[in-house]
Amino acid sequence: MNEIPLSALFLSLLFLLVLSAFFSGSETALMTINRYRLRHRADQGHRGARLAQALLDRPDRLIGLILLGNNFVNILASSLATIIALRIGGDNAIAVAAGLLTLVILIFSEVTPKTLAALHPERLAYPAAFIYTPLIKLFSPLVILVSLIAKIILRSIGVHADGTASQTLSREELRTVVNEAGAMIPERSRTMLLGILDLERATVEDIMIPRHEVEGIDLQDPLDDILRTLHNASYTILPLFDGGVDNVIGTLHIRDILRLSRDREELSKEQLREISRAPYFVPEGTRLYQQLLNFQRERQRVALVVDEYGDFLGLVALTDLLEEIVGEFTTDPADNIPEIMRHADGGLLIDCGITIRDLNRFMRWKLPTDGPKTLNGLILDYMETIPEPGTSLMLHGHVLEILHTADNAVKTVRYRGGPLHMTEDDTATHPPPQPEG
Template sequence: MFLNDLPLSLLFTVLVGLLLLSGFFSASETSMMAINRYRLRYLVSQKHKGAQRVSKLLERPDHLISVLLLGNNFVNTFASAIATVIAIGFLGEAGIAVAATSLTIVLLIFGEVTPKTLAALYPEKIAFPAAVIIKPLLTLLYPLVWIINGIGNLLLRLLGVSNHGHSGERLSQEELRSLVHEAEGMISKRHQQMLLSILDLEKVTVEDIMIPRHEIVGIDLNAPLDMITEQLASCQHTRLPLYRESVDNVVGIVHLRKLLRLFKQSELTKESLEQAARDLYFVPEGTPLNTQLLNFQRHKRRIGLVVNEYGDIQGLVTLEDILEEIVGEFTTNPDALSPDIHHQEENTFLVDASITVRELNRAMQWNLPTKGAKTLNGLILNHLEVIPEAGTSLLLEGHPLEIVQVTSNAVKMVRIKLNRQLASH
């Protein structure tokens, strides 16, 4: 064997070189597989040469893995032969076992564990320069790689496994949510919460955020004209439903801006008011918010009446309500948690029980159940199963509440005392 004729110093030098090559192939394999695909795409779009080479290699991961394993196995086999020759030269036939044991330990440390750990920690720093060598090596060994892949794919097909049509780069909604959570520190807490809220839109329906039927502010056309005029002059809303007697007999939605001319020319009458109204837009109560947001855009609407399966009006939803689910409550007081939550002293708050559960969760950083009852009043009544008296205290999902005001059929006001300071919004 020609290796026996080489000097030991040369054999040692070649063995060290082979160990370095083994570490190179191991590190290259790990770095290529561990590199962040989304950052890689960004770097490719920025014309980064190293990223472009790595991206090209990853287009056919089976070819990439084949050439890396081919190189690694060849190097390790050759290193084993040289180590055996060296050991025999020192220890005779007993050196064969010593060489096998020693080389296994050395390869594990210097050819596998250390380089792969380093590559997992710094994939870009290793993958980009490694691609300069691997790309021409793949071209050189392509016929052998093609044969190896062909045999491997044939075996997979015989086992009923297909290597086509699988994409590991598509993220599910929950995976994307986890990705946003992990981005904490890279994006602001505010922006992170907005992204999570956007992902949640399809889980929330208009029924969860609508203004309940009994809280709808509108214009009763059967009321005296002077009362209607006073209501229009003092109203805080820009769009109001017009109805007769009750919301069930709604006739249209009026924009107050369109009434300015009528006010200016003293031509405001019930007839002109009804003529200025726009036709009604109805929304099924189970419509997800992401769908409704697109529907508002498609129909060029900003307000809709929510109806149930029988066509009965359940409430009213606006574009602003949906946007608040993403960016938070719109309020003129930046320190206010919500228009329905009034800060009293220290960690004590007076809360209107008609507040939606979602809004209360967002404001108080709670996690009350949103399936079932949609308001705090509904949650309390479901919990107690009776209309409570004022002064009643209860523990709702671990949160102490005190009933402050009750009507004949609903809880109106609740006092909440937190045992911790709310995080700044």
């Protein structure tokens, strides 16, 4: 060693530091690279991505190779630094050389390359894959031995490292990915994707038209009333009753009625019964995603929701279900949603029959949806009594004034503006309701 020039030793030490930086940075890059983007690039034919994906399929061997290389390089660098210190300053310079080498390795071979790799993993991961692929084949016996010893140690403490960690995403994790996609996914598309994810959480009760609001035909009504209802119908499919909503005997399609009216001069109740189709019932609690599949399988567009006793609860239509994904075709909720109207004083009058999900969507609120399904139900659940008109309450940061109550229900409330900024005393006196569970 004494015959080797100091310049050659310094160059060798610099080369080892560069190798150490490469091992440290490439390890971080390969471990932090986005696996889904990596898989996408590999499917597109990117060679570096394919090699990186193959390496990450056996992370134990990859980590073993990187640690072998990194430790060998660092130990060799430490030995060279010791030789250089002895040549320059004797025994007294060894401690100084160790301290300086530690600082240099920490800054230039650990922190800097790892930070760069964490910020831009693909820039280093793909080139590194071309280097590690032949190295892992060349040193495979040593790598396998090291990995085997590591597995034995892990098994002794109850950890099994035979399989790779699952890379599947849960629904909530996927929701986070969609929300954080930013400009990569347009806002409208993000809303639709989140709507699809929500289909697994919502049920038909969340979007159904309640029974007291269902528009239908009762064969016990006078024929003139029936014809008037058909003329003013808002839907193309109407339930057919015989003696009230508790006795559903079928559904009527306006198309069938129009076809029948072209052939005959007058409609009769018997004709309506003949052209009616068998009702399609679904149980309450059916998830919207499952109901979407049911609609497709049964080739139906309207379903009648019943409870465990078979009682009619409401009606859910395919269009309402699809609106959970694509959203309402409106711009200003206060101008276009029947349940929400502008008041002369600038506030909003809200029909308390509106569902919580619709209110959250239109007003961009975050009221809980795992309890009562309507605003009236939420107010009664919070107040635990039927409030008098003129009562004001704060519901999850939104101040509502009750204007009208009837039939043991809150009918209309007024909303004047943004969320209430409460003081500590106000919070103690009027705590905001919290979602159940």
